[in-house]
Amino acid sequence: MGDEAWRGVRFGERVDGRGRLEAAERGGDVAAMLSVRGEPRVVDEPAWWLRAAERVRAGLRGAVAGEPDDVKGLVPALVMGDESGLSDELADDFRTTGLTHLSAVSGTNLTLLLAFVLPFSRLIGVRARGLTAVGLMTVVVFIILARPQPSVLRAAAMGLIALAAMTSGGGQRRAARSLSVAVIVLLLLDTSLARSAGFALSVLATAGIVLLGPRWRDALARWLPTWLAEAISCPLAAQLACTPIVAWLSGQVSLVAVAANLLAGPAVGPATILGFAAAGVALVSTDVAHLVGWAAGWPARWIILIAREGADLPGAASPWPATMIGVAVLTVLCLAIVIGLHRILARPIAALLAVVLLAVVVLRPVGSIGWPPGDWLLVMCDVGQGDGLALRAGENAAVVVDTGPDPAAMDRCLRDLGVEYIPVLVLTHFHADHAGGLAGVLKDRRVAEIEVTPYFSPRAEYDRVVDLAAQHGISLRTVTYHEKRVVGALSWTTLWPARVPALPPPGTSSATSSDEGSPENNASIAMMVEASGLRILLTGDLEPESQRAILASGADLRADVLKVPHHGSAQQDPAFIAATGARLALISVGRDNDYGHPAPRTLSLLAHQSTRTATTSTNGPLTVTNPANHLTLTTAHDP
Numbered sequence: 017m018g019d020e021a022w023r024g025v026r027f028g029e030r031v032d033g034r035g036r037l038e039a040a041e042r043g044g045d046v047a048a049m050l051s052v053r054g055e056p057r058v059v060d061e062p063a064w065w066l067r068a069a070e071r072v073r074a075g076l077r078g079a080v081a082g083e084p085d086d087v088k089g090l091v092p093a094l095v096m097g098d099e100s101g102l103s104d105e106l107a108d109d110f111r112t113t114g115l116t117h118l119s120a121v122s123g124t125n126l127t128l129l130l131a132f133v134l135p136f137s138r139l140i141g142v143r144a145r146g147l148t149a150v151g152l153m154t155v156v157v158f159i160i161l162a163r164p165q166p167s168v169l170r171a172a173a174m175g176l177i178a179l180a181a182m183t184s185g186g187g188q189r190r191a192a193r194s195l196s197v198a199v200i201v202l203l204l205l206d207t208s209l210a211r212s213a214g215f216a217l218s219v220l221a222t223a224g225i226v227l228l229g230p231r232w233r234d235a236l237a238r239w240l241p242t243w244l245a246e247a248i249s250c251p252l253a254a255q256l257a258c259t260p261i262v263a264w265l266s267g268q269v270s271l272v273a274v275a276a277n278l279l280a281g282p283a284v285g286p287a288t289i290l291g292f293a294a295a296g297v298a299l300v301s302t303d304v305a306h307l308v309g310w311a312a313g314w315p316a317r318w319i320i321l322i323a324r325e326g327a328d329l330p331g332a333a334s335p336w337p338a339t340m341i342g343v344a345v346l347t348v349l350c351l352a353i354v355i356g357l358h359r360i361l362a363r364p365i366a367a368l369l370a371v372v373l374l375a376v377v378v379l380r381p382v383g384s385i386g387w388p389p390g391d392w393l394l395v396m397c398d399v400g401q402g403d404g405l406a407l408r409a410g411e412n413a414a415v416v417v418d419t420g421p422d423p424a425a426m427d428r429c430l431r432d433l434g435v436e437y438i439p440v441l442v443l444t445h446f447h448a449d450h451a452g453g454l455a456g457v458l459k460d461r462r463v464a465e466i467e468v469t470p471y472f473s474p475r476a477e478y479d480r481v482v483d484l485a486a487q488h489g490i491s492l493r494t495v496t497y498h499e500k501r502v503v504g505a506l507s508w509t510t511l512w513p514a515r516v517p518a519l520p521p522p523g524t525s526s527a528t529s530s531d532e533g534s535p536e537n538n539a540s541i542a543m544m545v546e547a548s549g550l551r552i553l554l555t556g557d558l559e560p561e562s563q564r565a566i567l568a569s570g571a572d573l574r575a576d577v578l579k580v581p582h583h584g585s586a587q588q589d590p591a592f593i594a595a596t597g598a599r600l601a602l603i604s605v606g607r608d609n610d611y612g613h614p615a616p617r618t619l620s621l622l623a624h625q626s627t628r629t630a631t632t633s634t635n636g637p638l639t640v641t642n643p644a645n646h647l648t649l650t651t652a653h654d655p
Contacts, residue, residue, distance in 0.1 A: 075298025114273025132285020
């Protein structure tokens with residue numbers, strides 16, 4: 017009851033409450049943590065302008081309530097940074113295409129808004145100080161609607177710098193000085209910003225816009241309308257300036273992000289302006305607000321389309337080493353682009369050739385030429401700390417075993433493989449690092465059946481899988497011990513589980529995926545697959561208890577390829593590994609994971625068996641072929 021009451025506290029209210037103060041992490045922007053007891057007592061209402069802003073926010077949500085889910089989630093995010101309505105799938109697509117800044121309160125988003133408002137104001141005859149007044153009014157309204165929190169105020173500071181650059185007519189040096197002063201003042205007021213990635217990205221995006229944007233705009237304006245040149249130059253400058261930091265944070269570079277920002281940028285202003293209008297009109301007329309909200313939905317639909325289609329492109333995200341050397345090399349490359357790009361943009365033919373070259377690279381990433389090989393049999397996808405595998409079952413078809421933790425990573429892997437039909441999807445057990453990416457597998461693909469372990473725990477993940485399967489009309493079946501199945505050129509026998517531990521009582525949780533000896537791990541589906549003359553042993557997260565039980569059953573474990581159990585953890589039974597006699601061992605594991613996987617003990621054990629070992633953390637996705645009965649491993653990094 018107390019929790020619900022605290023959730024109802026409005027922004028700007030003053031309340032009395034009792035609780036226990038606890039120390040927060042040093043160096044952060046949180047002074048202390050309060051563990052509350054009991055319900056809050058309202059002492060004072062929010063200020064009138066905050067109450068008015070909340071009415072406007074509610075009006076906007078109401079104005080787009082009748083739109084599709086993605087649209088009614090995105091428009092409030094564009095206008096006031098309210099991301100609560102964005103689906104996880106759309107948020108993943110925004111991250112993949114570098115459009116996340118559009119849905120968050122950022123200096124980039126405010127600057128893109130100004131980049132639409134100011135040219136439009138010029139078009140209707142506003143000049144000189146009038147432009148400055150329009151820009152300032154836009155910033156103030158933005159602050160009030162997005163709420164005057166520290167992140168919003170920092171975004172506004174960056175937006176004001178961009179405003180100075182856009183309205184000063186050649187005051188680029190003045191804008192650069194203003195940006196420097198703003199950064200120094202903000203750091204003096206809040207030293208924790210020095211370690212804030214968001215602040216660094218906001219500063220870099222603004223710097224790119226004020227230092228690079230005008231020159232690139234002028235170059236493009238030689239052969240494009242000024243409004244279009246401005247709409248292109250701003251997101252391009254912001255994206256290029258932020259690329260090294262994004263690579264440092266995410267370990268990947270997206271060429272799609274540049275194109276996506278270029279294509280989505282012109283729609284941001286209309287969607288945001290119409291969203292603002294819908295919010296204001298809602299105070300007067302609900303019906304008219306719905307009409308304006310419907311209009312705001314169309315540019316929002318375009319942005320969503322760019323995010324969806326961009327995330328589906330092969331070059332949506334390419335791995336990049338998140339190291340000092342890797343980021344330094346990328347920074348040098350970005351600087352080289354900065355030096356020569358204005359010459360390219362000023363020439364229509366050169367710009368067109370650059371766009372064509374970029375499209376070719378995006379549609380077929382340079383690092384992936386020759387991968388996957390046309391005769392692939394097994395691919396261990398690079399899904400981070402988790403498992404996700406594909407077994408070829410025909411043209412554009414594969415049996416998928418586990419889905420990794422990240423829908424975007426699994427979807428990207430299957431797209432690279434050209435998989436459109438999945439006759440059987442096997443979930444070895446219900447830990448999130450094996451089942452969390454299910455939505456990515458189901459995206460735009462036909463899945464005939466999902467096969468699962470009979471141990472339905474953790475219950476929350478099991479329920480999520482059941483719900484997703486029901487939404488897509490896919491049947492779930494429980495695997496049976498020693499069953500044999502044939503799908504296309506594939507056949508397999510289920511070796512485990514033979515017995516299933518008792519499920520934990522409802523409302524309780526058994527061991528997590530990192531706990532050794534967990535019942536979920538020991539109930540993993542293990543299967544011996546035969547494909548084009550190869551025997552492949554897939555083992556889920558089996559631990560020594562189940563490994564010994566399979567050995568005791570007398571099962572023939574001889575295999576050419578072994579999927580090492582539990583990401584190469586130290587908990588392996590040496591006799592089980594020796595019984596496989598595998599020539600090749602594959603380990604699906606995340607880079608720099610917190611579990612110490614793969615364990616040195618396990619790597620030594622495999623080396624002692626003279627087994628060649630490959631890991632996704634080192635080599636990226638791993639591909640097994642068997643040309644002329646010659647077992648071959650191919651990686652995306654070394655095709």
